[in-house]
Amino acid sequence: MRLRFLLAALLAALAIPAASSASAAAPTPADIAAAQARAQVIETVRAQLGSQLATALQTQDQITQSLRDNASQQEVLNASIADTEAKLADLDAQIIKLDAQIVDTNARIAREKAQIGSLARAIYAQPSSVLLLMVESKSLGEMVTRVNDLRSAGARAETLKHQLRVDLSELDNDRAKVGAARDAAEKLRQQEAADLAKLQDLQAKQEKAQADLAAQIGATRYELTRLDGQSTALAQQITDMLQQQEEGIIAAAESAVWDQVQTIHPAGLPTMFSAGHSKTYRFIWPMPTAVETQPFGPCSFWFEPPYGSYAHFHTGIDMSTAEGTPVLSADDGVVILAGGSYVNGALVGYGNYVVIAHTGGLTTLYGHLLRIAVKAGDSVIQGQVVGQEGSTGNSTGAHLHFELRQGNAPIDPAPFLPPNGPNDFKG
Template sequence: MTIVAVLLLWQQGSADVIDDLKSEIEQKNAEIQKLNEEAEKYRAEVEAKQQEAQTLKAEISRVNNSIGKLQRDIAITERTVERTELEIKTLTLEILEKERAINKLRRGLAGLIQVLFEQSERPLFVSLVGNRFLSDFFTQLDYVAMLEDRILGSLDNLRVLKSDRESKKTAAEKKQQELASLKNSLGGKKAVQESIRNERNNLLSVTRNEEKRYQTLLKEQEEKRAKLEDEIQAIEDTIRITVDPSSLPPKRAGILEAPLPELSVASCWQMGSADSKNCVTQFFGYTSFARAGGYGAKKGHNGVDFRAPIGTPVLAAENGTVSAAGDTDLGCRGASYGKWILIAHPNGLSTLYTHLSNISVAAGQDVLRGSTIGHSGKTGYATGPHLHFTVFATQAVQIESIRSKVCGRLMTLPIAPVNGYLDPLDYL
């Protein structure tokens, strides 16, 4: 139902139209709740499969469950768009109702003021002698007092109506912004779904659906990743930059916004399964994986890894400008960050978001704290869907195009000296 159609019906009976719209909104809420329950089942399946050994069958099952969850997420977003449009129509009618009530009250108020003016124009002595009985005179005085009370009451009602109207207008504006955000999110989720389907098709094509080929592929990717880490470390070791501590914000929680919804800074392994959404799978620095040589000789983990099912919105940690965005898979598939975004913030920090399934922003674009910049995924070298989140001192990070010896092609990514990497948990 378009806004024009709603307005035509409103002229016939606004209360009934508003009730019908509210009934439709409740129906959408019920549909969204059901879809949320279905999406949660798929999320649980994905999480359960994530704990299984890396086999081709398990990976295809994980991908299929991710696609199933995304289909529900897309349906939820579509229903939410429809619900928001209904809410906007309802608010539009309610605003018109307030306008009509205000105009009616104004007309009544004008009439009362006119009568009061006419009464006040008569001198008190004339009114007194013009009445046959003294009681009539006092009745007339009571009438004038009643008019004054009604005028004051009408003015109070007018103020309330105007306040309600402005509240409805503000709510309608917020709903319009919410609608634009939802439509943008819907486009992003559809892009993620297409990306996952392509990933599945590519995996089946490369492995020819054979487990042995899949295990060979995993081994080759791990070897490429290790060699590439050594190449990057060799370059970073040549960078000499002194980071001025005064250029950085104080270390305290809240300096940066969580880069994922429902984020926890606790380890996933220390949490119950019911509380483990978007928790930490690997901390910053010399973790056990890093000490085992996972990132090259004497190199720690340069960020924090958060669990994030494919398609989870990735959020800007602070207001800033996108310094660059790229995809290392174009130069060396399955060996590094995959799709990544780097944002410079006014507070002296820069934040990096990697392994994304899609990117929703471009270099030079200004972003707001908490706004969606992309969606989580499993691009680059990743044993499972997650968000790798790095914090740099802005003065230390730079974008480099490296011709990797491992893959033989140019690959663009952010690099920094070891003192340019900061622990994200100092600021989240």
Template sequence: MMRRRFWLPITLGLSAYLVLPLPGLSAPLDERIDRQRAKVERKRQTEGVLTQTIAAQNEKIRGLQGEVRGLQRRQQRLQATLDEKRTELLDVRDRLERARRRLAELREELAVAEDALAARLVEAYKTDEPDVLTVVLNADGFGDLLERVEFLDRISDQDQRIVGRVRTAKARAQRQAEQLLTLERRAEDAAQTILARRNEIAAVRKRVVRRRTNLQEARDRRQATLARVRSSRRRAQEDLRALEAEQARVEAALRRAAQERTSASPPVPGNPPAAPIRRGSGRLIWPINGPLTSPFGPRWGRQHAGIDISAPEDTPIRAADSGRVVIAGWMGGYGNYTCIQHTGSLSTCYAHQSRLGTSQGASVRQGQVMGYVGNTGNSFGAHLHFEVRVNGSPVDPFGYL
């Protein structure tokens, strides 16, 4: 029992969903035109926003491109300076290496000279070589004495000069090596500083390039979106033009009918029986008897150009007033569509019929069956979309029913 109570409202809701027309899916022509215009305008606004965004991104990309070029030039200049410093460093290192080799050679020469001098002194001591007095006493005359003393002095001076020159050259080589070592350190420090600056600029340039790439990718995505929006907007404009042309055909037909209005023709025989005529306080009768599912006027931000009346499919539709049929046939989203001209300015229209009960040019009288409720065109669920038009423009039917 509880399960039956549970499913009963759901079943009734589904039945109503299947029987009643869905609001907005059976939109009349005027409403569809307004909706399509709003759609085109939204897409045009989206195009404008995308175009401005893409232009701003292009400007940023150009700025980043200029920044990348500037950083690249700075990097190239630093690289050239770094190459020069590295060349100088290699030259200093080469000179330092030569100085070090020369110093090593001088050290060896000094060691040899000092060893030779020491050896000579040791030899003189061992052989008990004569000193100056011994040389004088043993000299054979003054000339011989001079030669002996000069010879001893020459030996001593020569040894001392050799040792002195070697020591002087060694000191010079040592100073040169120290100077070159200082230059090497300075050159290496300069090269490292320039290398660090170059690497820093390269890192900045890499970040800027990454920003530019990301911006380009975002720009490209927006351009693709813009192309899709433009294509969609063009299609929407084509649909709008088709709807406007359809509307123009309806209004033109009604205007022509107003100009060519003739008297009503005799009743059309053979129509199935219809529901009793329902009258209100106005001139027109209700075309069918059924619940009102959507009134005339604003609906979800748009204009609903008629009223929707629910009824089972193939329910006979009565002419709201006598007049001449000016439109009878398929009309886009209206499906099977009939418009009857009643006076020079007043007409009524009936949409979504399952089949027509009259033809264009025929005359009908008020209450005569002129069609049947259906579900054709942009409609889900059998119902009648009923319009009242004055000079071709829709007005609220309740002012006339």
């Protein structure tokens, strides 16, 4: 509604005056040149609007795919939360049972201590002199029996002391294990609940971006039907306004997608570098024989989203060589995403892509792949083939989009790579 109001206001301010009469003079060469210039501007604007519309449609498809991924993640997470809560219930039952065993064991320990005390008193009451023992005994056999009883009583006392120590040790160990398991399960439940809340928040953002884009697409299509009846100034002004709004929507959508990546917590990240890992640089070039075609940083392409104080920003490094060239993992890590965004059988956005998590909170993305050679959950080492260079998705030719993020912020991969562009250095 706000957009239509703005368009109406612009139309009112810049409307083209109607011809004063049907008998206007024949057009002069200057009039013809002006009309041709106007037609050229309108066609340029038409092409610009068409490009914006195509980008908006692709982004809308990507958001739709992200919403599907989000729903799938929520489903998996809800199942995991249910499993964790069942595990917590089982651990609580174990703790109740252990507490009952503790009470029983403490009662048994008290009884055994009392028995030891009785035995000690009995031993203390026995004659300490062998001679006196012989005098008090009616026979040699009775004396031997009494001596054996004393020895047995002493041995039993030592056995009871040892058993008490064993029982206490086992009880402490069992209680510690169950307590640690419950603490870990509770921590996992809290993490899962936090991740679910993030996914639900992302879902709301993605749905808003989807609705905003739908309105944007409608407005762009409407303007395409009205171009021939507008002044060039009005057409350009409306186009610029639509472009600016679209850039904001696309940037928000892309940010939400990367936020979704942050909810994935890969297990099994390497704690030390693999054999043969570069000792000089953290990364190697994913396509050593390629040529860099676009660096990381500010650019003039309108379809690149804004970042920081820049109107347009390329969030990775593009490199190109022969289609089908193997794409290598830049570092050891774990694959967290591997797939493609299909809409009506066609790939959009990054096309086929792989996202790998590395130690230190780093994540790399490999986009526009012809084929994918890994799957989510795979552990990879530096230099391992993860796919082949292609031109899938939003791409004008065979190339690799290589992106590095620290948390959710894109950072320049260059300081992590051997210098002087793509090369095979791995020292």
